[in-house]
Amino acid sequence: MKIKGNYTLSTTPEIFWQMVMDPDVLEKVTPGIKELKALSPDNYEALSEVKVGPVRGNFKGNLSIKDKVEQEGCTLVIDQKSKMGNVIAEIVMTLAPEGEGQTKVEYTGEAKMSGTLASMGQRIMSGVVSTLSKQFFKSMEAEIAARKA
Amino acid sequence: MNVTITVNGKTYTHDIEPRISLVQYLRETLDLTGTHIGCDTSGCGACTVSVNGEAVKSCTMLAVQADGCEVTTIEGMAQNGEMHPIQAAFKEKHGLQCGFCTPGMVMVAADILKNHPNPSEEEIRHGLKGNFCRCTGYHNIVKSIQLAAETLNE
């Protein structure tokens, strides 16, 4: 399944970069994350619970960050397992400054699913991914607002 | 959780797990096995029952949501051993083969005829859209509902 989208955040790439690289922030803003444990730098074990429409389940697995170019982008590698199936995804995220102190985040990648997740059909799953991404950026925006305040 | 549900005119109170669906409650707790489970995505309609007079797929409804409701299942259609005119029409027009989807079909037919006492073929087919039958090709189900409409309008 293709994953693609963009979002403009009201903060600079510099601050956004710092936030993304901070496990505490990630744990807070990533939807469904219950626990994010650093195994080594840029390599985490994640426990999450995702509930969107018919898709509901506890996921467990690795989350790592590679190909880091500071303030410009990185690649997220996700390998999550659950009873309803497993997800392996690589998502390339690029950051670009936009307008007055804003950052345009573009992400594009490919997710491979198995089990019920796959058989429930891509049209549901892409909706789920889009909802989760929106939630992520909204929470990020809230965190940015909180920091500004 | 405690629920009180009236099924086919009889009122039951049970302490049940909140996650139990209405169809599980009917089948497992009340032993009303006439309502069938044919899928797990609300696609097949085999579990159709009437809740407060509306046709409902009882796999999509939690039993606790039916608290205080009046439910009619296929077992409640025949009165004093006499088949309901819809049931009789299904027999007359060979509107069933393996019988598995049949309870849901009869219940949805009642709903169609409630909303359209003189349904066109198109209205019947539209009304049956949520219910799968793999045996009859729907041909004789449509005929059955047409006959039931005639009988009920007499």
Place this chain on the structure above:
Amino acid sequence: MGNFIGKAVKRREDARFLKGAGTYTDDIKLPKMTQSAFVRSPYAHAKILSIDITEAEKADGVVAIFTGKDPCGDYGVPCGWQVDFKNGETMREPKHPLLAKDKVKHLGEAVAIVIAETLEQARDAAELVEVDYEELPAVTNPLKAMEKDAPLVHDEWEDNAAFDWCIGNDRAEVEAALEKAHHVTVMEYRNQRLAPNAMEPRSYIADYDVNGDRYTLYTSTQNPHLIRLLLCAFALGIPEHKVRIVSRDVGGGFGSKIYHYTEEALLTWASKEIGRPVKWTSDRSEAFLTDAHGRDHVVKSKMGFDKDGKIVAHLTDEYCGMGAYLSTFAPAVPTYLHGTLFQGVYTTPLIHLNVTAPFTHTVPVDAYRGAGRPEATYLLERIISKGAQEMGMDPVEIRLKNFIPPFDGVEQEGYQTQVALQYDSGNYERALKKALDKLGYEDFRKEQKKAREEGRLLGVGISTYIEGCGIAPSAVVGALGARAGLYEVGQVRVQPTGKVSVFTGSHSHGQGHETVFAQFVADKLGIDMADVEIEHGDTDQVAFGMGTYGSRSLSVGGSAIIKSIDKILEKGAKIAAHKLEAAEDDLEYANGKWTVKGTEKSVSFGDVALTAYVPHNYPEGLEPGLDFSSFYDPGNFTYPFGTHIAVVEVDKDTGKVELQRFVAVDDVGNIMNPMIVDGQIHGGVAQGVGQALLEEVVYDEGGQMITGSYMDYAMPRADDLPMIETDNTVTPCPHNPLGVKGAGEAGAIGSTPAVVNAVVDALAHLGVTDIQMPLKPQTVWKAMQN
């Protein structure tokens, strides 16, 4: 004709179904019964690195958890048909384990079973079973499975072929004739995978009785005795006389409930282990992943014509996916149930079919309504219409040119085909003409022309099918690789009061045997239908049987009952003669009594029955009782045939196909109950239309199924279909006592190519000559753009 045969007698089974009082397996609750849930593979192909059940075992209500490492992992279910390689190598039959031990080979393959007090507890605990897999590359397309570097499904062999096979004339001869042909029509396509989707999901309850050392398996099967045989003799190695199989009401089968499934054997084994009954009912998601699928043939075919449109030769190569393991009848489907129909209803002088049957990382494929015959019919009826289109001929004209002339199998001999069979009787032109009249073919062509001028796309499609059913002469199928006989058993027990209990090895899962069988039994005995009861579906009640598939119940099962009725009447005549003090030869039997010819002296069936059980004044040397059982092994297959015509309109902007009319003229031999025959045709047509327009099981490259629910697998709904216009011609079967041929599969066999032919006809003027099924709007729209 008697009082009941040939009449639209209403069904006796309906009352219980209509009142919600049927007894499907999942409706049964036994004392102390446990429930179960499976842990299934999320991958099409993977190594099982570890299975951790420690957390799951601690969960509430768990009774037992078994994995492939337990003794059940050493058992497997067998394949019931052997087709060896052309070079003599034995068919490759991999072990089909009850639970995967080291590797999983298709999505949804079971790796563990969790047994608990309640279903919710079993499912909760199953979620706690931790399985660590190493995913491996998979192959799902039968053609790709035979490519050089394809991932192997079974490591023990050097490639993925389960067997290969051919039938017909010498290949070189067929090729030479194609070289010289005036015109050669080519077709390349995939006859797509389908999910049978009986509305009742599979359900089993195994109950081991410790004290009696007896097993009872309640199962939603089409053939209880066959399951007992396979379970006892092959899967678990338990004594057959200790096992009872009960299959009461079954909610549709369409082939998918013929096979002996791993869950049946596993539950039976597990019940003994835990000493309690254990139930499992598939949910629909599991059904998509684990019920045997149908079709999945990749086809390349060439048909050669002379300048008049006469077929001169037909050559076909097919790759027919078997799935990961060989299901019960799987090897027979693309071979003996398929290749033997390549003659169709045409006089084609040279035919060759070559089949390669590879394993793929998918759920096993087996018989699905029609089993091999819809695939053959689809090819023949499409390629002859495509040939007509390419040669500028009318599809009716080309068929009339090529039809086998009428023969009744009595005055004229049966028709010997190039592909092993001898057809029993047929009149193909009569069925075609009747269907064309019913449709108003000439008028339709005018209407079509006018519509085209208005920019509307109307099309008509014809299919003149034949099928082989009434499966099957045991000696013939034995020679072809069947590992069982395919006779049927019918017992007729006249009770002392003259009431009749009939025990049949046939099995009804919607066909209405309780009514139809009672109709002819009552007529043959001259008694009332109310005095006849039909029993089926319990191996403790019915002596033996082979079950229901291949449209065989009436022609094979019915004939077995007739044999027993003949024995009843023969013995009854002896008793009657004794009572009437007359010679047997002087008696005639009619309307339920024996009468001394030319007199008023008679004795009733009931009196004779009572005498048989109270034999105080009785013929010397004759055994008491009036109860006979017979095995009937058919002398030949039966060959129903007919013409199906579809009329469609294609939306020129969206490509959506609307099926406007469907005419089906079927010749199923003599008709016992026209209402039921029509019902069978309606349902078959709906399934055939489903394949043409809507249905397809899709596995992605990695072997994930992306059509695993009713949200993604499109089955016909009520508004996808018009009323089906049915009619019949009657060409009796010359070799069975009822003269019947079988009606269960005809609808599904004839209809699919009729619909596709109609859509291609609607788009013919745009240069469209073929479209890949299913004809989804986007597929049709794309074809229109090219």
